[in-house]
Amino acid sequence: ASAQPQQADKANVNREPYPLGNPVVTHMYTADAAPHVMPDGKVWMVTSVDSEAGGGYSTMAAYHAFSSSDMRHWTDNGAVLTVDQVRPADTSGRRYALWAPDIIYRNGRYYLYYPVWSGFPGSSPEERKVESWIGVAVADSPAGPFRVAVPRLEGTRGIDPAVFVDDDGTAYLFWGSRMAARLSDDMLSLADEPRKIDVGTDRFMEASWLHKRDGRYYFSHHSTYDHFRKIDAANALDPERRQSELWWSVGDSPLGPFRHGGVLNYEPGAGVAGGPRSSDGDYPPWRLTLSNHGGIVEFHGQDYLFYHTSALSSWRQDRFQGAGTWTQRSVAIDRIDYDTDGAPLPVVQTVE
Numbered sequence: 326a327s328a329q330p331q332q333a334d335k336a337n338v339n340r341e342p343y344p345l346g347n348p349v350v351t352h353m354y355t356a357d358a359a360p361h362v363m364p365d366g367k368v369w370m371v372t373s374v375d376s377e378a379g380g381g382y383s384t385m386a387a388y389h390a391f392s393s394s395d396m397r398h399w400t401d402n403g404a405v406l407t408v409d410q411v412r413p414a415d416t417s418g419r420r421y422a423l424w425a426p427d428i429i430y431r432n433g434r435y436y437l438y439y440p441v442w443s444g445f446p447g448s449s450p451e452e453r454k455v456e457s458w459i460g461v462a463v464a465d466s467p468a469g470p471f472r473v474a475v476p477r478l479e480g481t482r483g484i485d486p487a488v489f490v491d492d493d494g495t496a497y498l499f500w501g502s503r504m505a506a507r508l509s510d511d512m513l514s515l516a517d518e519p520r521k522i523d524v525g526t527d528r529f530m531e532a533s534w535l536h537k538r539d540g541r542y543y544f545s546h547h548s549t550y551d552h553f554r555k556i557d558a559a560n561a562l563d564p565e566r567r568q569s570e571l572w573w574s575v576g577d578s579p580l581g582p583f584r585h586g587g588v589l590n591y592e593p594g595a596g597v598a599g600g601p602r603s604s605d606g607d608y609p610p611w612r613l614t615l616s617n618h619g620g621i622v623e624f625h626g627q628d629y630l631f632y633h634t635s636a637l638s639s640w641r642q643d644r645f646q647g648a649g650t651w652t653q654r655s656v657a658i659d660r661i662d663y664d665t666d667g668a669p670l671p672v673v674q675t676v677e
């Protein structure tokens with residue numbers, strides 16, 4: 326096994342910020358960005374869309390595709406898939422929603438992996454019977470239009486698909502709660518039995534992502550919501566209780582095992598080390614997003630973390646004074662730096 330990087334000292338977060346104009350999309354609410362460099366040399370991200378009218382995650386109804394040549398100016402290429410395209414015939418009154426997707430270029434086409442969330446927006450036993458699965462849509466352009474090719478990938482239950490294609494051409498799908506499998510050559514089915522992978526910790530909520538750097542595989546994920554079940558909005562601003570973090574682990578193969586490394590991104594918007602800052606000083610923290618979802622891309626030799634904050638909904642209420650809304654999120658981008666051993670440092674979150 327190769328030498329394994331160690332978690333960076335938290336003091337290392339005191340580095341120069343690298344503002345990319347966060348939040349990068351301001352005309353609509355976006356979340357769960359899945360960024361990739363496509364054959365046109367641009368970075369494309371497909372994002373979830375949070376509802377303008379509110380209503381929470383059960384109302385997420387589409388994905389948008391954005392493209393950029395410089396990681397700062399983004400073109401909105403419009404909705405590329407809507408919930409109406411994936412909703413099964415159903416008269417039960419269940420709601421269907423589109424949660425965090427991923428997109429990949431392969432064999433001359435673009436494959437969009439999307440989780441369908443299905444349930445009732447309540448808390449009775451019936452309402453808690455949430456179901457989710459992964460579908461695949463295909464297009465000739467990352468701007469769509471995508472058509473559903475596989476409504477439900479056999480063997481998948483859960484949310485947050487992430488696709489990784491290794492240098493040898495093998496494609497992998499990660500999803501749900503530490504599940505993974507190889508994908509078939511046509512990208513439309515699992516090539517082997519799903520397995521639960523060892524990511525070095527049991528503190529796992531969602532948002533799998535795999536990236537490769539210098540021959541090592543880095544797995545990242547959102548750690549946990551557990552503490553949010555116990556606390557109320559008032560003490561959610563207590564730094565000691567903020568633990569909705571993105572964690573990283575590292576391994577020598579795409580399917581692990583991975584060794585837990587540490588924090589890649591602190592709670593977005595937290596007033597703690599790694600929290601946001603700008604050229605004219607620290608801002609009051611906006612309220613939590615509750616979800617710390619990461620997507621990672623290398624662009625011109627630099628790795629970037631795409632995540633989301635509540636900055637836009639906070640701005641719309643009262644610039645930096647409002648609480649923001651945790652289901653009206655906005656995509657942000659910041660640089661990932663590594664120490665000399667290859668351990669990613671906690672991301673310095675920037676605004677503006």
Ligand code: FUB
Binds near residue numbers: 357382424425484531
């Ligand atoms: O956006 C809906 C859900 O919230 C995603 O699927 C999770 O990763 C979290 O970001």
